[in-house]
Amino acid sequence: MSFVAPESNSTWLYLLLAVIVFVPIYALKLAKNRGKLPLPPGPPGKWPFGTRVPVAYSFLTFYEWTKQYGPVFSFKQGMNTVVIIGGFAEAMEIMEKEGASLVDRPRSIAAGETLSGGMRVVLMNGEKVKKFRKALHSHLQPKVAATYEPLQLLSSQNYVLDILKRPEAHQDHAKKYAASVVLTLAYGKTTPTSYSDPEVQRINECLSRLGDALRPGAYRVDTIPLLRYVPGYLDKLREAHRLELALFSEQLGGVLKKMTTGDFVPSFTSYLVENQSEIQLSDNELAYLSGSIFGAGSETTASGLSFMIMAAACHPEAQTQVQNQLDQIVGKDRHPVFSDEELLSQVTAFYIECGRWRPISAGGFPHQATRDIHWRGYCIPKGATVIGNHWAIGRSPDAFPDGDTFDPQRWLTPHGTIRNDLKQFTFGFGRRVCPGLHVANRSLFITTALILWAFKITPDPSKPIDTMAFTPTANVHPLPFSVRFEPRIPPEEIVRIFESGRH
Numbered sequence: 001m002s003f004v005a006p007e008s009n010s011t012w013l014y015l016l017l018a019v020i021v022f023v024p025i026y027a028l029k030l031a032k033n034r035g036k037l038p039l040p041p042g043p044p045g046k047w048p049f050g051t052r053v054p055v056a057y058s059f060l061t062f063y064e065w066t067k068q069y070g071p072v073f074s075f076k077q078g079m080n081t082v083v084i085i086g087g088f089a090e091a092m093e094i095m096e097k098e099g100a101s102l103v104d105r106p107r108s109i110a111a112g113e114t115l116s117g118g119m120r121v122v123l124m125n126g127e128k129v130k131k132f133r134k135a136l137h138s139h140l141q142p143k144v145a146a147t148y149e150p151l152q153l154l155s156s157q158n159y160v161l162d163i164l165k166r167p168e169a170h171q172d173h174a175k176k177y178a179a180s181v182v183l184t185l186a187y188g189k190t191t192p193t194s195y196s197d198p199e200v201q202r203i204n205e206c207l208s209r210l211g212d213a214l215r216p217g218a219y220r221v222d223t224i225p226l227l228r229y230v231p232g233y234l235d236k237l238r239e240a241h242r243l244e245l246a247l248f249s250e251q252l253g254g255v256l257k258k259m260t261t262g263d264f265v266p267s268f269t270s271y272l273v274e275n276q277s278e279i280q281l282s283d284n285e286l287a288y289l290s291g292s293i294f295g296a297g298s299e300t301t302a303s304g305l306s307f308m309i310m311a312a313a314c315h316p317e318a319q320t321q322v323q324n325q326l327d328q329i330v331g332k333d334r335h336p337v338f339s340d341e342e343l344l345s346q347v348t349a350f351y352i353e354c355g356r357w358r359p360i361s362a363g364g365f366p367h368q369a370t371r372d373i374h375w376r377g378y379c380i381p382k383g384a385t386v387i388g389n390h391w392a393i394g395r396s397p398d399a400f401p402d403g404d405t406f407d408p409q410r411w412l413t414p415h416g417t418i419r420n421d422l423k424q425f426t427f428g429f430g431r432r433v434c435p436g437l438h439v440a441n442r443s444l445f446i447t448t449a450l451i452l453w454a455f456k457i458t459p460d461p462s463k464p465i466d467t468m469a470f471t472p473t474a475n476v477h478p479l480p481f482s483v484r485f486e487p488r489i490p491p492e493e494i495v496r497i498f499e500s501g502r503h
């Protein structure tokens with residue numbers, strides 16, 4: 001999506017090709033646009049590439065441009081118009097209310113059509129999305145999400161126990177928590193999961209290839225579609241697709257094998273198999289749908305857990321406020337459980353604030369306008385890429401004053417309940433909102449409750465935390481950081497309480 005200066009002869013050739021193809025289209029477009037409402041204002045750019053945008057951490061640049069050009073600004077990337085929404089009220093007005101006009105994603109030839117064979121839901125368009133999302137909904141809607149609570153409770157107890165054993169590896173433990181929950185939900189996995197499992201490693205290799213293909217500027221075919229006809233150009237991605245499909249099919253095969261013996265734990269995959277003809281998914285689509293849940297739900301959740309630990313270490317007063325409520329409602333003779341949730345509003349406010357302070361999908365996911373959207377005298381034209389920049393939205397002065405300050409109390413009413421006038425925007429918008437949000441929020445609730453019940457978290461004085469150090473990926477992950485975990489309850493007592501709760 002971003003501009004990178006041409007670096008080789010072949011790039012100049014592509015450029016020439018682009019000029020020949022796009023100049024007449026551009027002229028036609030100009031004629032068609034005469035008399036239309038203007039685009040939202042935005043930074044200047046140079047023809048034919050448009051505005052220069054950094055390849056990594058572009059959400060920070062977009063936040064600066066929000067301050068300069070306003071909560072809705074636009075710029076050009078080649079022929080494409082990009083509209084960035086950086087205000088909370090504006091995101092609600094455009095991305096929520098106009099959700100039906102923003103249901104599509106921009107076409108992704110490299111990562112979506114080639115690497116994912118058109119089967120990865122997050123990059124998909126049209127009728128197919130409805131089919132895939134309906135299948136996802138069957139296992140991720142609130143009522144069903146509630147049935148994963150015992151799994152999430154057990155996994156978060158293991159997270160606490162892992163930290164007691166090896167506190168320095170807390171970020172690996174967060175990844176293990178997320179991988180165990182998602183693999184059990186997707187495939188009915190019953191054996192303990194470790195992040196070094198060969199299966200998890202292979203999934204991560206797929207995810208890293210996906211990340212590479214999605215990197216802005218990595219494949220110019222998304223701005224110059226004709227490039228897909230250049231022999232050999234997409235071969236690497238086609239090979240990556242074969243590897244990915246082989247892995248997902250193998251995972252599906254494992255479930256099918258168990259289903260034939262009758263010895264299986266019901267899971268999302270077994271449900272898809274049992275209902276395949278009704279859902280109308282091909283074998284490959286079915287394998288992909290189960291397989292891509294790991295990519296969408298594992299790294300994101302793990303990142304959320306690690307930001308929660310970071311926030312606690314850096315904001316002792318906010319941490320104490322949660323612990324005071326935990327001590328009052330739960331005490332130290334039992335551990336927190338899901339049914340405490342309503343009374344543990346400080347826990348909820350804490351993890352929601354973590355998401356605002358350090359949003360995981362920091363730059364938001366691209367949507368595409370399927371018709372012209374008129375908004376306060378401006379036009380967001382059909383075909384434009386529209387992105388809600390979570391980093392900026394969470395810093396809108398009207399909704400979140402003093403946005404760089406970590407303050408969970410901003411999510412609470414004067415009566416101490418969670419405000420229902422502020423949407424938790426970090427799961428996205430409209431009809432493409434994250435379908436896993438009910439599962440994810442339950443994970444964030446129970447792990448925050450258990451971790452802050454079990455430990456006082458403090459910074460490691462020898463290694464100051466850089467709270468702005470994260471990976472340069474679409475879903476950001478904090479870079480390794482060190483904290484101290486001081487048990488608030490004797491470790492053997494924690495073990496005893498966990499064990500007694502399991503009987």
Ligand code: HEM
Nearest residue numbers: 121122296297300301304361365427428429432434436440
């Ligand atoms: C803290 C954890 C998570 C965060 C922050 C997160 C965030 C997001 C965001 C921002 C989107 C794009 C929304 C948009 O386009 O406006 C998304 C899409 C998606 N998420 Fe999540 N997610 C999380 C966990 C999960 C989990 C646990 C699952 C599944 C079990 C999941 C499955 C998906 C899927 C399948 C999509 C693609 C939906 C589509 O394109 O229609 N996510 N998520």
